[in-house]
Amino acid sequence: MPAATDQTFQLVPGAPRHVAIIMDGNGRWATQRGRPRLFGHHAGAKRVREIVEACPDFGVEYLTIFAFSTENWKRTQVEVAGLMSLFRRYITKETKALKAKGVRVRFIGDRVRLDAKLVKLMNVLEAETAENTRTHLTIALNYGGRDEVARATQRLAQDVAAGLLSPEDVDEETLPRYLDTHVLPDPDLVIRTSGEARISNFLLWQSAYAEYEFIDTLWPDFTKAEFGNLCAAFGNRDRRFGAVSS
Incomplete structure (x- = not known):
């Protein structure tokens, strides 16, 4: 493998180019140990x-992780405040390392409800890593x-109203250009940890033809080895995208 600062990417035949992960089970992991939920986070x-850091080893170029959903605001005020503090701390602590390891970071989601300090840190992390190409972390x-x-539909409708786009031009190729993920390839593999078998409002449009893996492992116990096994198993899948296997 190249050095950590090398911006080159080694393609592994049959590997998922883009893996998305619903990181579930932090709270249960902590509860099993008699600790508060934030300990699990x-x-x-x-x-x-x-x-x-394992992504280049397995040929994964893009990794998207589900950190906080629009529904997570329903959790207790203590847990939400703790998570926001954790996000600020994570960005502050990891910016230098992510930049050095060739990781480009992007954020998706609605930033309007997030506090100004967190949004500023997010903007700085995106800017600091904008030239990296080894791993794309979203x-x-x-x-x-x-x-x-x-x-996305609101932005598209505004362009139609402004005469920048004709209603007849709106199709399944047009809408993705207005999504938060418009610069990313669609995920090839979606992994959900903790034994839950639902997609929880995650990448609904983008994952139309993704392969799914629902595993029992709680996220804090999810190892590099298990990640590698899932990536390897992906290579054995017959992805037909609606067609008949040849």
Whole structure:
């Protein structure tokens, strides 16, 4: 493998180019150990670093992680405040390392409800890593698939009203250009940890033809080895995209 600062990317035949992960189970992991839920979230944040660093080993160029959903505001005020503090701390602590390891970071989701200090840190991290190409890390923060499509449709409608786009030109190729993920390829593989078998409003449009893996492992216990096994298994899948296998 190239050195950590090398911007080149080594393609692994059959590997998923883009993996998206619903990082579930932090709270249950902490509860099983008699600790508060935020203890689990801190453990989960540490796991993110290991998985991000493992991506080049398995041929994964793009990694998208679900950090905080539009529905997570329904949690207790203590947990939400703790998560926002964790996000600020994570960005502050990891910016230098992410930049050095060739990781480009993007955020998707609605930033309007986030506090100004957090948004400023997000903007700085995106700017500091904008030239990196080895691994593309996308963090979904205050993100919901339905919310994303609604916001995209609003922007599209504004362009139609302004005469920049004809209604007849609106099709399934047009709308993705207005999504938060418009610069990213669609995910090839979506992983959900913790034993839950639902997609929870995550990348609804983009994952139309993604392969899914629902695993029992709680996110803080999700290892590089398990990640590698799932990426390897992906290579054995017959992806027909609606066609008949040859």
